[in-house]
Amino acid sequence: MESGDGFVLRIKPKMGVLNREQARTIGNIARDYGVAQIDITNKANVQIRGVRENDIAKVSQLLADKYLLDESTVLESRRNIVVNPMLLLSGLRSKADLIYTQLVNALDDYDHLITTPAKFSYLIDDYENPLLEKVGADIRFEIFPQSENTKVWLSFSGNRITATRVKCLDLDGAVALAIAASTGFFDSGLERHQFKDWMIEYIDNAHLWLAAKAQQVNEKNVSCVNISRNLNEHYKLLAHTNKFTYVSRRFGEFSATQWQEVVDTMARVELDELIVTPHRLLILPRSLDKSTIDNFQKQNASSTMDLNIYACPGKPSCQSAHGTTRVLFDYIEVECGALMDGTVNVHISGCQKGCAHPGRSELTILVEPEGFRLGFGKSARGVNSELLSKSELTLALNKLRDQYTHNQLLYKDAAEFMDALVPQEKNVPA
Numbered sequence: 402m403e404s405g406d407g408f409v410l411r412i413k414p415k416m417g418v419l420n421r422e423q424a425r426t427i428g429n430i431a432r433d434y435g436v437a438q439i440d441i442t443n444k445a446n447v448q449i450r451g452v453r454e455n456d457i458a459k460v461s462q463l464l465a466d467k468y469l470l471d472e473s474t475v476l477e478s479r480r481n482i483v484v485n486p487m488l489l490l491s492g493l494r495s496k497a498d499l500i501y502t503q504l505v506n507a508l509d510d511y512d513h514l515i516t517t518p519a520k521f522s523y524l525i526d527d528y529e530n531p532l533l534e535k536v537g538a539d540i541r542f543e544i545f546p547q548s549e550n551t552k553v554w555l556s557f558s559g560n561r562i563t564a565t566r567v568k569c570l571d572l573d574g575a576v577a578l579a580i581a582a583s584t585g586f587f588d589s590g591l592e593r594h595q596f597k598d599w600m601i602e603y604i605d606n607a608h609l610w611l612a613a614k615a616q617q618v619n620e621k622n623v624s625c626v627n628i629s630r631n632l633n634e635h636y637k638l639l640a641h642t643n644k645f646t647y648v649s650r651r652f653g654e655f656s657a658t659q660w661q662e663v664v665d666t667m668a669r670v671e672l673d674e675l676i677v678t679p680h681r682l683l684i685l686p687r688s689l690d691k692s693t694i695d696n697f698q699k700q701n702a703s704s705t706m707d708l709n710i711y712a713c714p715g716k717p718s719c720q721s722a723h724g725t726t727r728v729l730f731d732y733i734e735v736e737c738g739a740l741m742d743g744t745v746n747v748h749i750s751g752c753q754k755g756c757a758h759p760g761r762s763e764l765t766i767l768v769e770p771e772g773f774r775l776g777f778g779k780s781a782r783g784v785n786s787e788l789l790s791k792s793e794l795t796l797a798l799n800k801l802r803d804q805y806t807h808n809q810l811l812y813k814d815a816a817e818f819m820d821a822l823v824p825q826e827k828n829v830p831a
Contacts, residue, residue, distance in 0.1 A: 406436055406718045407451035410460060412469050413477065416501055417445045417484050419675045425664045426467045432657040434460050439660050441653035441681040443536070443711070443758060444522065445483055450718065479508040481522035485532045486678045488525065490643050490686055493544055496551055497525050500542050500576055507580040518586075518593035523579070526561070528554055532639075534561040535746075536679050537760050539596055540579045545569070555579060558597035631743040631814075632680055632708035646685040646693075649707050652727055652757075653681025666693060680708045711758035712749040715768065722751025724768040733766065736798040739806050740764075744816035748781065755781030763819035766794070778823035 412427065419427070427447060431439045436451030452460055464470050471477040482504060488497040504523055524538035528545050541561070545552040553575035570578060586599055636647055648663055655663075663683060667675060676684035713719055715726030726749045733749070734741050741747075748755070748762035758781075765776040767784045773794045776784035789797065805818050812818040 407453055408457060410435075410449045410452055410457075410464070411442075412447040412449070412464065413480055414445065414447065414469075414677050416489065416498060417486060417677045417679075418489065419447075419677060421664060421667045421673050421675070423467045423469055424660075424667070424675050426463060426469070428657050428660040428664055430460055430463060431660065435657075437657040439655045439657065440714070441655070441677060441683070443679050443681060444481065445677045445679040447677060450714070473509075476505070476509045479521075480505055481520060483522065483524045483533065483536060483538065483679050485526045486676045486684055487530065487532055487639065487643065488527055488544070489676055490645060490684075491527075491546075493527065493546055496544055496572060499572065500525050500544075500553070503576045504580070507576075507584070518591075518596070521583070521587075521593055521596075523583075531561055533679060535760065539593070540583060542575060542579070544572075557582075557600050633743055636680070636682070636708065640688075644688045646687065646689045647682050648685070649682035651707055651730075652710070652712055654727075682708065709743060709745060710747045710749075711762070713751050713757040715749075715751040719751055721754060722768065723770045724751060726751045726768060729766070729768075733798065736795055736802065737764075738802045739809065740802055740815045740819075742815045744814040745819055746816075750781035753782050753784075763816055777819060 410430075414423075427439065427449065430452075431437055431449045434452050434456045435449045438450045440448040440450065442448060449460075461470065471480060482501055484497055484501065488494055522538045522540075524533055524536060524541045526533045526541065526543045528543035530546075531543065539558060541556045543554040543556070545554065551572045552569050553572050554569045555575045555578060582600060582603055585603060586596055589599060591599055633649075636649075639645075640647055650659065663675070663685070666689070667673070667685065670685075670687065670689060672685055672687055674686055676686065678684060710730060712726040712730060713722065715722040715728075716724055729749050730747070733747065745764055746758070746762040748758045748765045749768065750757065750765065751768050753767065761778055761780050761783070762776075763778060765779050765781055765784050767774040767776065767781055769788060772788045772790050774784045774786045774788060775794065775797055776786060805812075805815060808818070812821070
C-alpha cells in the first residue's frame, strides 16, 4: 500500500501472535528498509512504514521466510480475523484456535471468488468477559466458557452493542453458519455496507436458522461483564490478574529501537510469544520484574488515556490526509483538561475515511484543508458540523471543558458527560 513516506507493508499475525524471531525480523526490516517506524492497528495488524518500491520484493521474501505472509495474496486479503488476546492466555485458547483455523481454511478453499468486500472481518471474543466490545466486525463469535459443550453466540454487523444477534450454536454449527453466510454474501456481489440487510433475509430463509433456534442458550443464565470505559486501567487489572506485562505507545506507534527492546526482553526472559492486540499494545505473557516494567513505562511518555485515543499518521505520511493529526493531540489534551480522564474516546482523523477508528467516538476532530470539524458521538465519516479555525476549535474545546468542570459531580466520568451531549443521536447512523 503506497503512502506519503513510501510503501506501507501490513502484516497480519496469525491469531494475533508473533514468535520471537518473527518479531525480530519485523524490527530489522523497519530499521533497514523503512523509516524505522512500526504501527499497530485497531485490527491487531502490524505495519512497517516507508519501504521503498525497489525493496518490496526483498522485504516480502524476508517476511515469507518467517511465515509472516500467507501463501496467496487472495487469502491474505480475506484473513481479517481479530481475536480477544485474553483467550490466548486462558483455557479457551484451543477453542479460539479451532474457530480461527476453520475460518481460514474455508476462506482459503473458496477459490472461485477473486475478490471479497474490502475489510470484511471476523472477531472472536469471550462472552462472559468480553474485551472487544467496541471493536467492529461483520461476523462476531463469542465463546461461552462455562457451557458443558462449547457454545458460541453468533452476531453480525457492528460492535458488541450494535450488532444484530443470531442464536447460540455449538462451535461447529456457529462456524458453519458464519462461513455459509459470508460466502453466500460474497457470491451476491453486494457491497459490504449491504451485509446487514442481506444477512437478516438470509437468516429468515435459511434452514440453519431453525437449528440455531433449537440450540438457543438462555442468556439470562450467563453473566456478562462490561469492560471499563478506561481501557488503560482495565488492562492494568487484567495484567495483574492474568500475570502478563503489556507495552503500549501512543497511537500504537513504535520506533524500531523501542520494538527491538521488547524483542531483546523476550530473549532475556526466554519468552517465545508476543501477542499483538486490537487495542494497539503488545502483551508479553509473563509478569516481568519491576525494573523492566518501569523501563517500559519510562519510555512511554503518553498520557493515561493511550488506549482511548486514535489518530491516523496524517500528513506527510498519508497522501489522503488534509493535515497533521497526531501532533494535535498534545494541544487537545491541554485545551480539554479534565475531560481527558481516560474514558473519552478521542479520534483525530486526517480525512473522512477514518482509518484509525472507523466507528463512533465521543469526541471526533476531522482535519480539513482549511480548518477543522468537531463531532460528538460520530465517526469521521459522519462529522458534518461547521468548519472551524484553530482559534474557534480552541474556544469550542474550552467551552466543553468548562461545562464538564462545572457539572462534574453529576456524571460518573467524562464519557458519560459526552454521551449526554448527543442523546438524540443514539439511533442516527454514524
